[in-house]
Amino acid sequence: MTSCKPFIALAFSLLFTTAAAGELQSHDAIVAAVERFVLQSATGAGNTVNVSVTPLDSRLRLGKCDNLETWLPSGNKLWGRASIGVRCRAPSSWSIYVPVTVRVSGNALVAAHPIARGQAIAQDDLELQMRDLTQYPNGAFSNPDQIIGRTATLNIQAGEVLRPEQLKAALIIRQGQQVTLVAQGAGFKVSSEGTAMGNAATGQVVAVKTRSGQIIKGIAKSDGVVEVYF
Template sequence: MRTAFHFFRRLRHPLCALALFAISTTAALAQVSPLTSALEDFVRTQTQGLPGKVNYAITPIDSRTQLAPCQVFEPFLPQGAKLWGRTNIGVRCLGPASWTIYVPVQVSVSGNYLVSSRNLPGGSLIGPGDIAVRTGDLSTLPTSILTDSAQALGKTLKNGIAGGQPLRSDLLIAPWAVQQGQTVKTVSSGPGFSVSSDGRALNNAADGQIVQVRTPSGQTVSGIARPGGIVEVSH
């Protein structure tokens, strides 16, 4: 009894109280760690294909949030959200409890992007000398920003822009792969066969766009325009 009495008296000492607080805090952090790990794994996996160096910061869960113990976490992106800039990640507990929370996260992507090297009037055909490369946080720029010169070269500028302005896909027009009135070759292929014939394009179309073609027999078919006057027709 005497030994036990002295033990409990020692617990009243400030240093002992501090030690007990540290133990309880460590235990609480250990409970949060699997959730944090699941969130970090999710962010790393989902941002692997982004064009640049990815940095992220996950906002710690509010200590006042009361969550039932969970062994299996399922992170997900809310509908319409993406891991770009400031956003939220949803987390479902799959067992033994059942709850869902949303955790704020900031994702920045440091990489190269294209700007105009000088003032360019509308209608300009973009060449190598019209492009300059800058480095910055892509998440702060429009989502249509161009990051590779191949995305801009040979395309036409819709409207004039000043030097140093970011080049965006919505500012450029792709060259026509097929022009109205042009003689084109329609190509149709499938398992075990490939058929081609000539025709005349009825509209302008860039690479990947739909073009209508009139065949020598007078029939009109639709296909996908490809460079070189090729039209892919599926059946």
């Protein structure tokens, strides 16, 4: 039986010696191109971006490139760990993927003091501090208007970054509340009174019982207003 080791060795050799002869591409230039791409693409208003590029394998030999092209491969985002594509079209033809770590620092709302589960968030509960936003995969808030009125779903410690999973939207419709039921369609708009059959936050579906006893479902739009579309 013929051993496959020579073929493995050959494949390894080809991988790391794509430029066996001629001028080689500088690894430093590739790293610089990756850093430049990330900084230009990820920088947002008020945010500071830091990128750490994983050093290329010293055995990797690539032909000299006249114009390095960089791109963000599908499935990657410039947030935390990612890979950046680098390719050359001329005079050599090659492409590689370079691992990077991207950290984005920006303003985030934190708890100014302990917030108890079930407590509605008010302006004086919040402080704006600079944090590493990539530590929060579900995102963080920077605008108080995004969360004032929401309710804490668990106890939040002072200085803790407020995150979407910690808060639930404020209710604008409550069960048993008298609401205005607005029905509108092409060329008409009518309103009537009814009783909410459940609780709802903005944009949620809620059932309303009309004065005639009919049950109609609509979208909670504002405090005490439910809209139905035809």
